[in-house]
Amino acid sequence: MxxxxxxxxxxxxxxxxxxxxxxxxxxxxxxxxxxxxxxxxxxxxxAKVDHVSFTSDIWTCPSSHETFLSLSAHWITVEYVRKNAVFHASHFSKSHTGVNIADKLMNMWEAWNLDAQRRRVLVRDGATNMLLGSNLSEIESIHCSIHIIQFIINDAILSHKKDVLVKSRRLATHFNHSAKACSEFKAIQSQTESEMGKAPLILLQDVPTRWNSAYLMLRRMEELKRPLQLYLSDHDELPNFSSSEWQIIEQVVTNLQPFSQLTIEMSAESCPLSTVIPSVSTLARFFEKTADKEGIKITKQRLLSALRTRLFCASRLEVLLLIS
Incomplete structure (x- = not known):
């Protein structure tokens, strides 16, 4: 600047x-x-706090391709006020082995004079190297619950709807890379939705590492179904959706909406770990309800199966209850 x-x-x-x-x-x-x-x-x-909890993650900068390891701290003051701070976003040039991760974490804690007795719990992703690094650095750790939810969504829905996702990404990419196409699409929206007074929208591109992005992409597809069909009728080079595929999009959006809401609530800075069990249990009860349409019913069965496999196993619940 x-x-x-x-x-x-x-x-x-x-x-x-x-x-x-x-x-x-x-x-x-x-x-x-x-x-x-x-x-x-x-x-x-x-220094005045008896126990501190942490979140940590490894990521690569898209512009420099350099890797970093973060460490954020969370604690409660004597006045019972929640506090948090990013302790480190440290360059991590070594190979991402559990031993190297443990060494890095230990160095970070030593820099803040946080001995093992004061380190409460570390929230991490589910990678084996992060799990090993946590174990070697002498701290209780737990897999990020929202990260598990994204695996559940992929297991039950996204991995079974690849054709629809591929077409949606192709269309989103088309508009994001062509100003002419984007202008034409907005003009169609202005004509078809002028009576509703809505401002023209663009299609959204999903990002694998960004939570809820597939849901937001498909929801926007469904929202812009009419103008999109009109645009595609004059552009045979682009993929189009059949009536059954539009039904699939509707079903996926319906099933992903509760996951999206839960992800937003659990991503809030004030959300405690103790909300995981009641939130996930409520989600399971929602999907236990019978559905009229066979397609939605099958998808809900997949979601329940993935929920039970990834979140309702006894050992994981015991850990959650212990930490909560």
Whole structure:
């Protein structure tokens, strides 16, 4: 920002004699000072806490392709107020073995003077290397519940509806990569939905690593069914949906809606781990209800089976109850 021509011009107009510090000045002086001040403030608060819980994940930056390991801390103050802070987003250049992950986590905890007695629980993904790293670093750990829910959705629905998903992604990509197609599609919407006063929308692209994205993509497809059919009638080169495939989209959206709502609620910063069991039990009861349509009934049976396999096993419930 300090080197942006427009920003420099703005400051020159507001204060002609002011010299903007260089980018190097900010990166080597201002930011380190701000970081150190904030770190001391958080460390002083954490030092007063008996137990701290954590979340951790490994991800790769899409632009630089560098890998990082994060560590966020969660605790309750003596006034019973929930607090959290990102302790680290550390460059992780080594191979992602359990031993290396454990070493990295241990170094992070040592930097904050958090011994084993104060480390309560670590929420992680289900990868075997993260599980091993957690075990080697002497902390109780649990698989992220929302991550498990995404596996359930894939097991029961997405893995069985690949043709519909492939077509939906192809159409979303078509509009996202063509300004002309997007303008034409919006014009059709303006004509067909002008009486409803709705603003034109675009199709959404799902992202495998983003929760609820497949549901949002298919829901938008269903919402824009009429203008999409009109557009596709003049573009034979693009895939179209048959009547049975539109029914599948409707069924998938209906079944994924409760999962989407649960994911949003459980992703909230104030959501405690103790909500997992009642939330998932409520979800199971919802899908135990009989359905009139055979297709929906079969999908619900798959969902219940996946729920029981991944979340209702005795050992996992025992761990959840212990931690809650």
């Amino acid at each position: 300090a080197e942006d021509d427009s920003f420099i011009g703005l400051i020159a107009y507001l204060k002609p004699h002011y010299v903007i510090p260089s980018r190097r000045f900010f990166t080597e002086n201002v930011l380190p000072d701000l970081y150190e001040e904030l770190r001391k403030n958080i460390a002083a608060k954490v």
